[in-house]
Amino acid sequence: MPAGTMEEKGRDNVLVKFEGFDFIDGGVCAPKGFQASGVHCGIRKNKEKKDLALIFCEKDCTAAACYTQNKVKGAPILVTRQNLSDGKARAVICNSGNANTCNADGEEKAQRMCELVSQKLPVDPKDVIVASTGVIGQPLPIEAIEGGMDALVAALGRTPQQAQDAAFAIMTTDTRKKEIAVSFRLGGKECRLAGMAKGSGMIHPNMATMLCFLTTDVCIEADVLQKALSRVTKVTFNRVSIDGDTSTNDMVSILASGLAGNACITYENEDYEIFVNALYVLLMNLSREIARDGEGATKLLECVCTGAEDEETAETIAKAVITSNLLKAAMFAADANWGRILCAIGYADASFDIVRVSVDLASSQGTIRVCENGSGVAFSEEQAKTILNEDEIRILVNVGEGKGRAVAWGCDLTYDYVKINADYRT
Amino acid sequence: MPAGTMEEKGRDNVLVKFEGFDFIDGGVCAPKGFQASGVHCGIRKNKEKKDLALIFCEKDCTAAACYTQNKVKGAPILVTRQNLSDGKARAVICNSGNANTCNADGEEKAQRMCELVSQKLPVDPKDVIVASTGVIGQPLPIEAIEGGMDALVAALGRTPQQAQDAAFAIMTTDTRKKEIAVSFRLGGKECRLAGMAKGSGMIHPNMATMLCFLTTDVCIEADVLQKALSRVTKVTFNRVSIDGDTSTNDMVSILASGLAGNACITYENEDYEIFVNALYVLLMNLSREIARDGEGATKLLECVCTGAEDEETAETIAKAVITSNLLKAAMFAADANWGRILCAIGYADASFDIVRVSVDLASSQGTIRVCENGSGVAFSEEQAKTILNEDEIRILVNVGEGKGRAVAWGCDLTYDYVKINADYRT
Numbered sequence: 001m002p003a004g005t006m007e008e009k010g011r012d013n014v015l016v017k018f019e020g021f022d023f024i025d026g027g028v029c030a031p032k033g034f035q036a037s038g039v040h041c042g043i044r045k046n047k048e049k050k051d052l053a054l055i056f057c058e059k060d061c062t063a064a065a066c067y068t069q070n071k072v073k074g075a076p077i078l079v080t081r082q083n084l085s086d087g088k089a090r091a092v093i094c095n096s097g098n099a100n101t102c103n104a105d106g107e108e109k110a111q112r113m114c115e116l117v118s119q120k121l122p123v124d125p126k127d128v129i130v131a132s133t134g135v136i137g138q139p140l141p142i143e144a145i146e147g148g149m150d151a152l153v154a155a156l157g158r159t160p161q162q163a164q165d166a167a168f169a170i171m172t173t174d175t176r177k178k179e180i181a182v183s184f185r186l187g188g189k190e191c192r193l194a195g196m197a198k199g200s201g202m203i204h205p206n207m208a209t210m211l212c213f214l215t216t217d218v219c220i221e222a223d224v225l226q227k228a229l230s231r232v233t234k235v236t237f238n239r240v241s242i243d244g245d246t247s248t249n250d251m252v253s254i255l256a257s258g259l260a261g262n263a264c265i266t267y268e269n270e271d272y273e274i275f276v277n278a279l280y281v282l283l284m285n286l287s288r289e290i291a292r293d294g295e296g297a298t299k300l301l302e303c304v305c306t307g308a309e310d311e312e313t314a315e316t317i318a319k320a321v322i323t324s325n326l327l328k329a330a331m332f333a334a335d336a337n338w339g340r341i342l343c344a345i346g347y348a349d350a351s352f353d354i355v356r357v358s359v360d361l362a363s364s365q366g367t368i369r370v371c372e373n374g375s376g377v378a379f380s381e382e383q384a385k386t387i388l389n390e391d392e393i394r395i396l397v398n399v400g401e402g403k404g405r406a407v408a409w410g411c412d413l414t415y416d417y418v419k420i421n422a423d424y425r426t
Numbered sequence: 427m428p429a430g431t432m433e434e435k436g437r438d439n440v441l442v443k444f445e446g447f448d449f450i451d452g453g454v455c456a457p458k459g460f461q462a463s464g465v466h467c468g469i470r471k472n473k474e475k476k477d478l479a480l481i482f483c484e485k486d487c488t489a490a491a492c493y494t495q496n497k498v499k500g501a502p503i504l505v506t507r508q509n510l511s512d513g514k515a516r517a518v519i520c521n522s523g524n525a526n527t528c529n530a531d532g533e534e535k536a537q538r539m540c541e542l543v544s545q546k547l548p549v550d551p552k553d554v555i556v557a558s559t560g561v562i563g564q565p566l567p568i569e570a571i572e573g574g575m576d577a578l579v580a581a582l583g584r585t586p587q588q589a590q591d592a593a594f595a596i597m598t599t600d601t602r603k604k605e606i607a608v609s610f611r612l613g614g615k616e617c618r619l620a621g622m623a624k625g626s627g628m629i630h631p632n633m634a635t636m637l638c639f640l641t642t643d644v645c646i647e648a649d650v651l652q653k654a655l656s657r658v659t660k661v662t663f664n665r666v667s668i669d670g671d672t673s674t675n676d677m678v679s680i681l682a683s684g685l686a687g688n689a690c691i692t693y694e695n696e697d698y699e700i701f702v703n704a705l706y707v708l709l710m711n712l713s714r715e716i717a718r719d720g721e722g723a724t725k726l727l728e729c730v731c732t733g734a735e736d737e738e739t740a741e742t743i744a745k746a747v748i749t750s751n752l753l754k755a756a757m758f759a760a761d762a763n764w765g766r767i768l769c770a771i772g773y774a775d776a777s778f779d780i781v782r783v784s785v786d787l788a789s790s791q792g793t794i795r796v797c798e799n800g801s802g803v804a805f806s807e808e809q810a811k812t813i814l815n816e817d818e819i820r821i822l823v824n825v826g827e828g829k830g831r832a833v834a835w836g837c838d839l840t841y842d843y844v845k846i847n848a849d850y851r852t
Contacts, residue, residue, distance in 0.1 A: 069773075070769065070772040070773045071771075071772040071773070071774075071778075071780050072768050072769055072771065072772030072773075072780050072800070073772075099765070101765065102765055102768050102797070102800060102801050102802055103801060103802065104801045135763075135765060136765025136766070136768065136769060137764060137765035137768065137797070137801075137802040138765075138802070201752065202752055202766075202769065243751040243752060244670060244749070244750075244751055245750055245751060245752045245766070245769060245770065245773070246769075246772075246773040247769065248768075248769050248772060323670070324670070324671055325669040325670055325671060325751070325843075325847070326627065326628055326669060326671045326847055329843070329844050329846075329847030329848045330847065330848065332844065332848045333848030335848065337561075338563060339525070339527065339528055339561060339562025339563035339564075340562070340628075340671070342498050342528050342562065342563065342674075343496065343498060343562060343628065343671060343672075343673065343674050344671065345497075345498065346496040346497040346498030346499075346672075346674060347495070347496045347497070347498075347671070347672035348497075352497075354497050354498050371528070371563070374498070374528060375528050375529060375530045375563075376528055376529065376563040376564070413844055413847075414844060415841045415844050415845070417751075417755070417844070418755050418758065418839055418840060418841050418843070418844060419841070420755075421751070421752055421755030421756065421839075422755045422756065422758045422759035422761065
C-alpha cells in the first residue's frame, strides 16, 4: 500500500485522524528516551522569543534525513549530511533568527555548534544534527550560542513543556508552534513517533522540506529508516507550497531510539508498512499545519486531485493549483473564481485532456461543483461564498482519466504576506 | 547575431534605445495601410472604459502569431490559429472584460466575432485575428459586440488618437496603455513596425505572450515572418513574469502590409536580421512596459544574467530571480535582501557552481555589489536603499562560467497585487 492511501477516520478542528494511530501529548519527548529544551540565547533581540533548541536521546539512535535540493545549501545542511553518513546520531541543535547560509565561515560555525553540544553532553560531535533558520547571508553570532549552552543543557527534560519550548525555539515567522505525536502498535508493542516543525515562508520543498525534527522509540535500522522517511516526505512535505520559494535550509530528520522494544525493523516487512503509515499520519498533519500557518495566511488550501493517469500527474496538477498566486488571492477574498483553477491546471506540466476535468469546492459548509468537462456550470455564488468563508478549503479536481491521486497543501495570499516579507530584515 | 545582443544606445525615462531604430508616434496606425478604432460596447459596466478594439488593413497582409502553451486555451486562440494557418490576415478584433474561455459556446462566439467584422468590412471571416481578455468562464455577451460593431467600424481611422483608442480598449487591469512604434530602413526604404499590448496579471508567458498586436508595412513572407516573431518572442515576452500564472489567452500576432516598398523578405537575409532587430526593440520595450505595469507594481525589475555557460542557463536563472515572491516583496520595501536572490538562483533548474556567482544591485542611483563568490560582502545599507528606492531596479547576476547572457523582466509584489486579485470578479 503506498503511503497516503489509508482511509481517513475523521477530522477534528485541525487534525486528520486514521484508524490505529492515536494522537498523544508530549511532542518530541513523547517517544521513550528523548529529552528536549528551548531557550533564548540572544540571536534574536526579543528576549521573549526562544531562539535555541536542543533534543537529546539517552542512547545512540539510528538516524535519517532529507535535505533541500536548492543548490545554495545552508552550512548546517552540509555538516549534518556529513554527520549522518553513518546513519547514527543522538542529538539535535537548532537556532532560529539566522540561517547561517551564504557566509564564508558558515561550516566552521555549524561544526562549532556540534562541538558545543559534545562538550556538555555524552555525544560525539559527529552524532549531532545541526540546523539554523532565519535570515540568509548574515554572520551567525556564535557567541550567543556559546553563551546560551549552559542554560540550554540545564533546561533539558522529558516533559511536554520542555518539548514545547523546543518547538517554540525553532519558529521564525510562524505564528504558532507545530508539534504532533502519535502512538501505534508494532507486534503488540506500544510505539511512539513525534515531530516538531517550523514554516512559514520560503516554503516550496523539493525532495526535502522545511525544518522538521522527528523522534521515535521504534527500533529500525538506519537504511530502512531513510527509505521510509524519503517515501513519506515525498507525499507530504514535498507537496506543500507557501510561496514557491524553495529554501536553502530545508531539512527533515529523524532519530529512532529503539526503546519501544519492538522487533527491530531491518527490511520492508509488515511492521515497516505500519511505521510508514505512522510517518504519513504525522508528516501529513504537520504539512497541513505548516500550510495553515503560511506567512500571512488566513486559510488552509488542500487540493485533492483524483482520476489522473498516475500519481505523478495528480501531484503536478495539485501543486500547480495550490501554487497559483491568482487562485490564492481569490481564496483570500472567498471568491469562487474557478477560472483561475482551470488556468493553473492548464499550465501544469503534465499530460491530460482538459475537456474531462471537473472541479468542486468544499469545506465544512458543503461541496459545490463549479466546473464540468472543462467548462463552467451554473452554481449559486451565495452558497460558494458560504463554503469559501471557512478557514479550511478543499479544491477537488477530477481529471476523469485514471486512478492517480495526490493531495497538495497551500494557503491564501494576503496583504500580510507582503507586509511580512517587505519588512523581514528590519 | 542573435536577437537581443545589440548595444544599447541609451535609456530615457521609459524606453531603451538602439542605433538605427527611432521611436515614432502613431501606435499601430504608424505603419502604412493600417487603421484602428476602440469603443465601449457594453461588456464592461463602466461606460468610460472602452472594451472593443479593431485593426484593419487596406490590403491583405502576411501574418503570424505565437500562442499560449497553457493546455486550457481560450476559444479565440483556437479560432485565430485556424484562421492564420494560411499565413494571411487583414483585421484584428479584440474585446476586454471577458476572456471567452472555458465556455461551452466559446468557439461559436469567437467565430461570430470574425463574421461580424466580415459583414462590415471587405475581409473574409477567415482573415480575422480574434482575441478576448478578461474573466475566465463567464459566457461572452456577444450581443454587446454585435451592438457595438457599427460604432467600431465608423470610428476606424489612421490617426494616433484612433490607434490609442484601440490600445485603451484591450486593457484589463492595466493602469496605462502600452503602444510603441519604431521606424528603420531596409535597403534605403523607410519602414515602420508598431505594437499595442496589454498585461497585467496572469502573466508568465510560455512560448507565447500576453495579448500583443503588431502591425508593420514591411514586405515579408508569412513563414519568414513567423520565424522572426517566434525568435524575438522567446527573448522578450517569454522572459516576463508578473505572477507566475501562464494565461489561457496569451497571443502575440503581427500583420505585415508590405506597403513600405522594401525588397520583399523571402529568406533569412540581411534585411531579415534588421527586421528581427526592429522586432526586438519593440517587443523588449513592450515587455518592460508590461512588467512595469504589472498588477499592483511600483517597480520594474530587470534581471540581467551574464557569465552563464549558455543562454538557456542564463534565462533560467534570470527568470527564477524575477519570479521569486520573496524577492519581489523585498523590492517593494527597497530592502537589499540579497539572500533571497541567491536562494532563487539556487533553486533555478539549471547547472552551475554557486560559489562563482556574484550579484550587484543597480538603478539610476548607482550600482552596489552585495554578493561575491556565492557569499555576502560588506556594503552600505544606506547606499543600497538609495539605489532600491528608484522605480526601475536592475539585478545583475554574474555566474562566472561562460558567455551566456539573458535578461528577464518582472515587478515587485505589493499589497495592491493582493487587493486587485482578491476583488477581481466583484
